[in-house]
Amino acid sequence: MKTNEEQYFHDILDLLKKYEYLHSLRNIDFFLQDQWKKLPNDWLLFLKDLTRDELNQLPRNGHDHPKCPETLKSFLIECGRLSVLTDEPLAMQPLPDTISKSVKQKKRHELNHLTSFIVSLCDQLNCNRVVDIGCGLGHLLRAIGNQRPLKLVGIDSDAACCSKASTSFDVQSGSEFRSKTITANATKHQLDEMLLGSESDRTAIVSLHGCGDLQPTILKWFAEADRAKAPLLIAVAWCYHKMSCGEDGTCINFPLSSCCSTALDSFRVSPSSLRLACQETAIRWESQSHEDHDKHERSFVHASLLQLFFANKGLDPLSLQPRHRRRIMSSCIFEAFVEAILASFELSAVVKAEWSEELNKLWTPLSDYTFAVEPFTALQVALQAPLESLLLSDRLAFLKERGLNASLTPVFNAAISPRNMTIVAHEFL
Ligand SMILES: C[S@@+](CC[C@H](N)C(=O)[O-])C[C@H]1O[C@@H](n2cnc3c(N)ncnc32)[C@H](O)[C@@H]1O
Numbered sequence: 001m002k003t004n005e006e007q008y009f010h011d012i013l014d015l016l017k018k019y020e021y022l023h024s025l026r027n028i029d030f031f032l033q034d035q036w037k038k039l040p041n042d043w044l045l046f047l048k049d050l051t052r053d054e055l056n057q058l059p060r061n062g063h064d065h066p067k068c069p070e071t072l073k074s075f076l077i078e079c080g081r082l083s084v085l086t087d088e089p090l091a092m093q094p095l096p097d098t099i100s101k102s103v104k105q106k107k108r109h110e111l112n113h114l115t116s117f118i119v120s121l122c123d124q125l126n127c128n129r130v131v132d133i134g135c136g137l138g139h140l141l142r143a144i145g146n147q148r149p150l151k152l153v154g155i156d157s158d159a160a161c162c163s164k165a166s167t168s169f170d171v172q173s174g175s176e177f178r179s180k181t182i183t184a185n186a187t188k189h190q191l192d193e194m195l196l197g198s199e200s201d202r203t204a205i206v207s208l209h210g211c212g213d214l215q216p217t218i219l220k221w222f223a224e225a226d227r228a229k230a231p232l233l234i235a236v237a238w239c240y241h242k243m244s245c246g247e248d249g250t251c252i253n254f255p256l257s258s259c260c261s262t263a264l265d266s267f268r269v270s271p272s273s274l275r276l277a278c279q280e281t282a283i284r285w286e287s288q289s290h291e292d293h294d295k296h297e298r299s300f301v302h303a304s305l306l307q308l309f310f311a312n313k314g315l316d317p318l319s320l321q322p323r324h325r326r327r328i329m330s331s332c333i334f335e336a337f338v339e340a341i342l343a344s345f346e347l348s349a350v351v352k353a354e355w356s357e358e359l360n361k362l363w364t365p366l367s368d369y370t371f372a373v374e375p376f377t378a379l380q381v382a383l384q385a386p387l388e389s390l391l392l393s394d395r396l397a398f399l400k401e402r403g404l405n406a407s408l409t410p411v412f413n414a415a416i417s418p419r420n421m422t423i424v425a426h427e428f429l
Pocket of ligand 1: 134135136161181
């Protein structure tokens with residue numbers, strides 16, 4: 001008999017296995033691997049006729065469309081059912097706004113909400129010290145310091161960030177910024193030394209948008225840390241696809257929990273799936289304008305066509321100089337795209353003519369399938385929620401398996417800041 005948690009991981013994995021073609025391949029290989037052909041025919045026929053406004057609604061409301069095929073309906077409903085993401089942030093105590101006007105709107109939103117959340121939990125858990133790991137320019141610590149007289153420590157692997165952060169802090173504030181890297185192979189003792197204060201300090205560990213391996217590494221250390229000294233963890237993730245992989249291509253920090261690992265069995269989550277997990281969410285997709293769709297479709301098609309052409313010629317797309325790539329990708333029409341490719345190489349007139357003909361030959365049959373790009377992307381947007389949910393739920397399960405009181409809380413409005421779920425772990429209140 002499976003627990004609810006085991007059943008949840010099994011259900012997500014069933015969905016991911018069944019629709020692997022939607023998330024595990026690189027979008028850049030769309031034409032190279034005929035990805036649109038993998039969509040069921042009745043889905044393609046239905047999707048072909050949708051207006052762009054209907055496409056915007058597809059991930060969350062497509063199942064209500066009277067012409068939606070039954071299997072597509074089930075897919076969309078299952079994606080919604082398996083999501084643990086929430087768009088609206090938890091209602092938080094408003095704090096006096098002390099954030100500099102020069103900080104951009106998205107960051108202001110994040111700082112205001114997260115600060116309110118952090119200070120309220122620090123008050124409840126009697127924390128007198130906050131360590132922000134991956135502190136960047138120290139905006140979060142500054143916002144916290146403006147609300148409470150806490151000891152503040154910022155840690156970031158980027159020395160330039162730390163130095164900028166410390167110069168913009170009041171020298172009297174007692175806060176410190178250390179340029180240190182939290183590496184996966186650091187011992188518990190080394191991390192204790194780096195993160196915990198004196199005997200009497202109760203430290204809240206916070207991390208806003210800790211990318212790649214950073215959040216899993218913090219979680220692993222926190223699970224073993226002395227609870228009296230580190231009673232609280234508040235961490236928002238970022239860039240799952242930057243997690244490192246072992247020599248066999250398996251992600252080192254996924255899965256973390258035994259529960260997810262058992263359900264996963266031999267299934268591998270590909271780098272493309274991890275990338276999709278941290279891409280646009282359904283709520284942001286809903287507000288795409290027609291121009292946004294046109295622009296996305298154009299760059300998607302150009303990138304995939306370039307990939308196909310280079311593969312046929314045995315060329316490495318990475319060998320293109322960035323300025324050439326930019327020019328190719330920004331072409332508005334096919335003819336300009338071809339021109340930009342030809343201008344990126346020193347070619348004789350004869351070779352230019354040959355390449356131009358080859359590109360035209362490639363494009364003619366494919367141009368009929370550009371209609372599939374935005375629907376394909378809409379289906380990927382629907383899968384983003386279960387994919388990110390899988391990663392977050394695994395991290396949560398890991399903490400719970402180690403006896404921690406852990407939960408996922410929406411701290412930002414997802415329409416403003418898509419990576420809006422924070423992992424919170426603390427001793428029992
Ligand atoms: C996405 S940025 C977030 C910065 C800041 N928290 C914010 O939200 O504005 C991630 C930060 O984590 C830092 N970082 C990444 N990996 C790290 C590691 N292993 N140890 C320490 N800092 C790290 C980076 O230098 C970067 O400043």
